[in-house]
Amino acid sequence: MAARPGEFALIERYFRPLASDPAALALADDAAVYRPRAGEELVLTTDLVAAGVHFFPDDPPDLIARKALRVNLSDLAAKGAEAVGYLLALALPGDWTEPWIRRFTGGLAADQQRYGISLLGGDTSRACGGLTIAITALGRVPKGKAVHRSGAKPGDVVFVSGTIGDGALGLRVRSGALSPAVGAARYLRNRYLVPEPRVALAPVVRRFASSAMDVSDGLVGDLAHICDASNVAATVGSSRVPLSPAARAAVAADPALLSLVVNGGDDYEILATVPAKSAPAFVAAAAAAGVPVSAIGTIAKGHGPPVVLDESGRPLALATSSHVHF
Amino acid sequence: MAARPGEFALIERYFRPLASDPAALALADDAAVYRPRAGEELVLTTDLVAAGVHFFPDDPPDLIARKALRVNLSDLAAKGAEAVGYLLALALPGDWTEPWIRRFTGGLAADQQRYGISLLGGDTSRACGGLTIAITALGRVPKGKAVHRSGAKPGDVVFVSGTIGDGALGLRVRSGALSPAVGAARYLRNRYLVPEPRVALAPVVRRFASSAMDVSDGLVGDLAHICDASNVAATVGSSRVPLSPAARAAVAADPALLSLVVNGGDDYEILATVPAKSAPAFVAAAAAAGVPVSAIGTIAKGHGPPVVLDESGRPLALATSSHVHF
Numbered sequence: 278m279a280a281r282p283g284e285f286a287l288i289e290r291y292f293r294p295l296a297s298d299p300a301a302l303a304l305a306d307d308a309a310v311y312r313p314r315a316g317e318e319l320v321l322t323t324d325l326v327a328a329g330v331h332f333f334p335d336d337p338p339d340l341i342a343r344k345a346l347r348v349n350l351s352d353l354a355a356k357g358a359e360a361v362g363y364l365l366a367l368a369l370p371g372d373w374t375e376p377w378i379r380r381f382t383g384g385l386a387a388d389q390q391r392y393g394i395s396l397l398g399g400d401t402s403r404a405c406g407g408l409t410i411a412i413t414a415l416g417r418v419p420k421g422k423a424v425h426r427s428g429a430k431p432g433d434v435v436f437v438s439g440t441i442g443d444g445a446l447g448l449r450v451r452s453g454a455l456s457p458a459v460g461a462a463r464y465l466r467n468r469y470l471v472p473e474p475r476v477a478l479a480p481v482v483r484r485f486a487s488s489a490m491d492v493s494d495g496l497v498g499d500l501a502h503i504c505d506a507s508n509v510a511a512t513v514g515s516s517r518v519p520l521s522p523a524a525r526a527a528v529a530a531d532p533a534l535l536s537l538v539v540n541g542g543d544d545y546e547i548l549a550t551v552p553a554k555s556a557p558a559f560v561a562a563a564a565a566a567g568v569p570v571s572a573i574g575t576i577a578k579g580h581g582p583p584v585v586l587d588e589s590g591r592p593l594a595l596a597t598s599s600h601v602h603f
Numbered sequence: 604m605a606a607r608p609g610e611f612a613l614i615e616r617y618f619r620p621l622a623s624d625p626a627a628l629a630l631a632d633d634a635a636v637y638r639p640r641a642g643e644e645l646v647l648t649t650d651l652v653a654a655g656v657h658f659f660p661d662d663p664p665d666l667i668a669r670k671a672l673r674v675n676l677s678d679l680a681a682k683g684a685e686a687v688g689y690l691l692a693l694a695l696p697g698d699w700t701e702p703w704i705r706r707f708t709g710g711l712a713a714d715q716q717r718y719g720i721s722l723l724g725g726d727t728s729r730a731c732g733g734l735t736i737a738i739t740a741l742g743r744v745p746k747g748k749a750v751h752r753s754g755a756k757p758g759d760v761v762f763v764s765g766t767i768g769d770g771a772l773g774l775r776v777r778s779g780a781l782s783p784a785v786g787a788a789r790y791l792r793n794r795y796l797v798p799e800p801r802v803a804l805a806p807v808v809r810r811f812a813s814s815a816m817d818v819s820d821g822l823v824g825d826l827a828h829i830c831d832a833s834n835v836a837a838t839v840g841s842s843r844v845p846l847s848p849a850a851r852a853a854v855a856a857d858p859a860l861l862s863l864v865v866n867g868g869d870d871y872e873i874l875a876t877v878p879a880k881s882a883p884a885f886v887a888a889a890a891a892a893g894v895p896v897s898a899i900g901t902i903a904k905g906h907g908p909p910v911v912l913d914e915s916g917r918p919l920a921l922a923t924s925s926h927v928h929f
Contacts, residue, residue, distance in 0.1 A: 325735075
């Protein structure tokens with residue numbers, strides 16, 4: 278086996294080049310020091326992903342890195358925050374190799390450039406099992422402007438960005454449980470491996486949404502979180518849930534997959550409620566930001582899990598338990 | 604096996620009570636929102652600990668929790684920062700039990716009260732191996748007042764808080780490789796299991812130190828980091844390194860243990876350099892804060908690893924490689 282760099286050489290060679298923000302102190306200190314701008318609040322979120330739980334150990338290392346980072350950026354965007362940077366705690370299995378690290382950090386570098394962010398700090402350790410990655414992301418938002426889960430009001434329109442279900446279907450493709458046509462398989466698998474955090478939607482969410490969160494545990498389950506936090510009820514039209522052509526074809530071939538689509542999770546789209554009078558302006562601003570959004574339902578008085586209606590307005594009997602990595 | 608709570612019940616029952624700071628939004632959202640006070644900077648640090656690497660899987664759960672938290676608080680204190688709170692990413696092995704979680708979160712609760720901090724956010728997941736804990740701590744410091752590794756100047760006095768070597772000796776005791784008298788064994792093991800972050804020293808470090816860091820990888824290796832970052836050299840008098848009575852007895856019985864003491868790590872004491880003219884005031888202020896500090900050496904022009912001198916001023920031949928959890 279080729280000699281591997283020690284911890285300090287590893288940091289020097291692969292992680293220091295990622296620490297472009299002055300707050301990172303070039304990773305030459307014990308901590309990052311971030312100077313807030315006047316009038317801003319900090320938004321902090323953390324997500325841990327582990328081999329065999331959230332990704333396959335043999336997934337491409339650059340894509341593992343990008344997904345671990347992007348699920349955090351998705352949380353920031355849903356709060357209306359602009360991403361600043363992140364801290365990375367990395368537990369490496371005994372058989373890590375330098376080429377693997379090079380590809381992993383290459384994935385981080387590509388996404389840092391794409392999203393205009395920097396590594397701010399980190400910790401590298403031996404894992405007691407498989408690869409484990411904990412990322413804490415830092416974002417900023419004008420004071421008092423963070424968007425919470427708790428602001429939905431009866432009459433608000435429920436919106437979701439992009440398309441729903443691709444991640445859950447892509448996981449099925451990745452694990453061999455679903456075999457669509459080649460093009461659809463590639464599309465779905467890619468959506469599972471590399472979600473697209475809707476960072477461009479953050480200022481639009483901040484301006485118009487009464488509540489928002491990102492869809493990670495499943496559309497229906499996450500809307501239930503908004504209903505819980507806001508003390509409201511919701512209805513969703515199943516035919517209004519936006520599907521990609523690949524997801525649409527999969528559900529047409531096997532209608533039972535609709536439940537997976539709305540409950541499966543791993544979407545990393547933004548779920549937002551918007552007052553009805555602002556809905557057209559929200560749609561226009563989202564389009565101007567390059568992010569498609571779809572109105573999928575309505576907030577109502579009451580409580581309980583969201584009701585999903587079929588095309589004739591009858592409640593669908595869908596399993597409503599959300600996807601929990603646990 | 605008794606039924607275990609699901610992820611949401613677990614958060615509700617055990618983690619939400621820890622989220623006392625308004626910034627945590629009662630863990631009912633996707634992120635924490637922290638409002639900086641005027642004139643403050645944020646200090647961020649992350650540390651990951653894993654079963655079998657940093658602790659024994661059968662260590663008491665409350666002590667595992669406290670150590671995971673305290674190693675981060677130690678980093679903040681060494682930068683002169685006051686701790687605000689932390690985010691916790693927790694990967695649980697398949698065999699976790701509710702009583703274990705109760706004791707683990709009980710340890711966090713005790714230390715939150717002790718240090719006046721709050722859980723701000725987190726993520727709970729299944730581990731792909733043993734228990735893995737990644738904590739990101741948030742601290743605050745007046746603008747421009749964070750203490751870095753890079754400020755040591757020739758002529759500065761090298762100080763260290765508390766006593767050195769107890770953690771490394773305690774790990775030997777814990778693993779059965781060292782068997783001192785019962786009282787000493789208990790003391791050393793406890794120092795390994797539950798380090799004491801020197802949070803009371805933070806304002807003193809901020810006021811007087813030209814550079815500082817916490818001793819986690821070993822006194823000599825960490826002083827080498829300060830020398831590297833500051834582009835200076837250092838000498839340390841081995842007889843001036845403060846030892847507890849238990850460590851003193853262990854080294855008296857086996858002089859070879861001196862190398863373990865100064866290189867072993869897991870001390871979580873503060874290593875600081877102070878201009879000679881401020882040294883008496885630094886000692887007095889540290890005493891007033893309730894933290895003993897010892898002058899152990901001097902910063903000089905030059906570069907290279909610190910030189911450790913014996914009582915007659917001759918360089919000791921000690922292994923200088925520091926302890927790396929890797």
